[in-house]
Amino acid sequence: MDSEFALVDLLYKMADDQLILGHRNSEWTGIGPLLEEDIAFSSMAQDKLGHSLALYQLLHELGEADPDTLAFMRNANQFHCCHLVELPIGDYAFSLMRHFLFDNAELLRFEALTQSTYEPLAKVAVKLKSELKYHVLHANTLIRQLGTATPESTERLQKALEEAWPYALGIFEESIYEEQIISSKLFIGEVKLKQDWLAKIETILGQTNLKVPIPNTLTPALGGRMGQHTPYLQALLNEMTEVYNIDPNAEW
């Protein structure tokens, strides 16, 4: 029974991360700095919403509400996303940096989950992993290019890196079920994931003029996994559900 709580907790945080970052990425539609980046963020938004749907579907199969209800009928304090995904899009440097930090963690997460003992999740992970490779390829290519381009591009990315870093550490906030998650081999656990992620991030940033913040000097932004959020999340949820709240019977 406990391991089912652990599984549900794990699925909620991953699904909520995907849904919220998907919505944030979609805010670039129509205002990207280049047409190709506008399309890239829009495509990744669409992928992430698809990924959240696949994960909410797994939750539904475990007895939770249906995906639409889970996505659109909860308040901020019922969400388990990390603070990083809730933050406004900021400038392009910030959105690119968030995408780089988050998607590298996400790809490692789903690669590990292909070995999950919960078979339905392992199957979904095989699929999502293949799509996430494109997100990571996009992020790493642009970080390498812009992180070695001009003093302005380097400076703006460095500023974004320092802003995003404490929030990125919050991706790895541990669940109260962490021990069960690891011992039942549902997942490798957040500590291991964070180690793998740091190594990956340091390798890519090492190929640029950007400097990795020293991990221990910045306090991670925690609480998101436990339902404590920045005010940005409820504001975003209000926007996502605006039409429904005006007219619950509206048909499209």
Next chain:
Amino acid sequence: MTTPEQIWTWLEEVKDPEIPVLSLVDLGVITKVEITNEELVNIVLTPTFAGCPAMAYMKKAVEDTLQEHGVSEYTVTLNFDEPWNSNKISEKGRKALQQFGLAPPPTYNLILDLDILEQAICPYCQSTDTTLRTPFGPTLCRSMHYCRNCHQLFEQFKPV
């Protein structure tokens, strides 16, 4: 009596809504066609991309096709049990894509890297002197490339 073989033939007529030359069978999204002892038809589809909005349309098109052929007892489900990858597109499907002006995905060992993405053959002049512009195109399944030989921008059904 309906047979699974018949159903596969019917499904040859159902095309991808965004690529009308490519049947669902050649796209490789149908993973199971089964008829139970109770004459119930079960069809399973697997999404090309988890966020592909055309999958709901494809599911509906399969249901409509079954009804048109007089099948009233059926289930059509979407799942990830046999995840789709671009190697599942048939030879016939690849030729159809090429004629449609959309470069077919290269077959590969399912370990995706930049080299594979950059291996696009121009569908207009067949040149291999092409370059990847962006892995994100007008739909989730297409990447954008440029042909240095005929100076055309073209799309590829991207490998996943």
